[in-house]
Amino acid sequence: MRRYEFLDHPGPIAFAHRGGAGGGPENSMAAFQRAVDLGYRYLETDAHATSDGVVVAFHDRTLDRVTDRTGTIARLPYSEVAKARIGGTEPIPRLEEILGSFPAARVNIDIKDAPVIGPLAAALHRAGAWHRVCITSFSTRRLAQMRARLPLFTDRDVCTALGPRGVMALRAKSYGGPTAKLIRLADTGVACAQVPYGLGPVPFVTESFIARAHELGLRVHAWTVNEPADMEHLLDIGVDGIMTDEITTLRRIMTARGLWPGAPAAD
Numbered sequence: 001m002r003r004y005e006f007l008d009h010p011g012p013i014a015f016a017h018r019g020g021a022g023g024g025p026e027n028s029m030a031a032f033q034r035a036v037d038l039g040y041r042y043l044e045t046d047a048h049a050t051s052d053g054v055v056v057a058f059h060d061r062t063l064d065r066v067t068d069r070t071g072t073i074a075r076l077p078y079s080e081v082a083k084a085r086i087g088g089t090e091p092i093p094r095l096e097e098i099l100g101s102f103p104a105a106r107v108n109i110d111i112k113d114a115p116v117i118g119p120l121a122a123a124l125h126r127a128g129a130w131h132r133v134c135i136t137s138f139s140t141r142r143l144a145q146m147r148a149r150l151p152l153f154t155d156r157d158v159c160t161a162l163g164p165r166g167v168m169a170l171r172a173k174s175y176g177g178p179t180a181k182l183i184r185l186a187d188t189g190v191a192c193a194q195v196p197y198g199l200g201p202v203p204f205v206t207e208s209f210i211a212r213a214h215e216l217g218l219r220v221h222a223w224t225v226n227e228p229a230d231m232e233h234l235l236d237i238g239v240d241g242i243m244t245d246e247i248t249t250l251r252r253i254m255t256a257r258g259l260w261p262g263a264p265a266a267d
Contacts, residue, residue, distance in 0.1 A: 004191045005131040006106050006159035007219060009042075011259045013241035014250050015108060016040045017224050018059060022245035026066065027057045028090035029101065035247055036102055039261065044108040044223075044243050047095055049116035054078035055095040055123045061113060067092070074115045095120070099127045108194075108221075108243075111137040111146060121149040136161035136194050161194045162218070170218070174209040192219040192240070197230060207237040214238075228253060235259070 007013075019031030020040070032043055045057040050073055063069045063076075067084040084092055098107060107129070111117065124130050130151055137143045140163030150158045162170065169177070170193055193213050196204050205222045213220045221241035222234055231253050234242055244250045254260040 002191070002217075003156045004159040005156050006134045007191060010261070012235060012239060012254070013042050013221065014040060014247075014254055014260070015042045015044045015221065015223075015241060015243040016247050017044045017243040017245050019043060019045065020245060020247035022226065023247065025087040025090040026245075027059060027093070028086050029093050029097070030090055032093075032098060032102065032105075036105060038247055038251055040247060040251075041104060041261070042106050042108065042241075043098070043102065044110070045095070045098065046110045046112050047116045047120050048073045048112050049119040050078040050081050051075055052077045053119040053122075054081075055116060055119045056081060057093050057095050057098055059112065074113060096123050096127050099123075099129045099132075106132045106134070108134045108136065111135065111139070111142050114139075114142055114145070117142060117145050117149065121146070125151070130158050131156060134159035134161060134192065134194075138164060140165045157191070159191045161192050161221075162190050166190065167193055167195055170213060170216075171204070171209060174206065174212045190218065192221055194221040194223060194241075194243075197222040197225050197234065205234060205237075205239060210238050210240075225250075 016035035018026040019028060020035045023034055024031045027045055035043060046059040047055055048058050049055050058073060062072050063084050066086050068088045069084040073081055081092055086092060124133060135146055143163045147160060198204055205220060210220045219240035221243060222239050223243035225231055225234060225242050225244050226246045228249055231242055231250055242250060251260060258264055
């Protein structure tokens with residue numbers, strides 16, 4: 001059996017999506033600190049690399065949407081990116097800053113662009129953080145390139161998620177489709193399927209989807225779930241993790257169910 005230290009957690013995992021974007025500037029140290037102060041031990045973030053190879057925790061390819069500056073991160077040196085302020089107030093953190101500031105936290109990292117792959121591998125190696133991260137991406141190719149750089153351990157594996165092709169194959173399987181491709185994917189070290197809760201009128205994450213994933217030894221983490229009723233439903237059907245911007249809401253719901261670490265068991 002493969003061992004993924006990232007997934008060693010009793011019960012469903014609560015992820016602070018972009019640090020908990022509903023309560024402050026997304027992907028900022030202030031957001032991550034607030035999440036940790038609330039008891040979150042799983043932080044979700046995104047990764048880009050500057051033109052000189054510094055990995056920053058930032059969602060967009062450009063600075064334009066959420067900062068007071070403009071420009072494409074991959075074309076700017078870190079000295080320029082460091083001047084930007086999220087929401088006009090918060091600097092853009094380096095990934096190694098997050099890993100170093102919250103050593104007890106586990107970090108889910110979404111690879112947003114190909115130029116970050118090499119610098120990200122180097123940053124995780126310098127930080128000695130391979131055991132407490134999960135790598136995901138909307139690009140199957142980027143994930144394959146990153147997996148080729150993963151270190152080999154004798155006692156554990158680096159956690160990675162299914163890419164888009166694998167996710168769609170898993171969804172087809174939940175409707176009775178073939179399994180061979182998924183079995184091959186699961187055997188390469190993929191540990192989880194991180195998927196949108198719903199796409200259009202039909203929920204993407206269903207009880208059948210979760211059951212088929214579990215048959216292959218895959219955990220299911222749903223994003224981005226901000227409505228209390230959706231959180232309750234996903235927990236009812238056995239989801240393994242929920243990513244949310246509304247971190248106080250998810251904490252309250254999981255506490256009431258006895259699922260929050262340290263909370264008394266629900267009756």
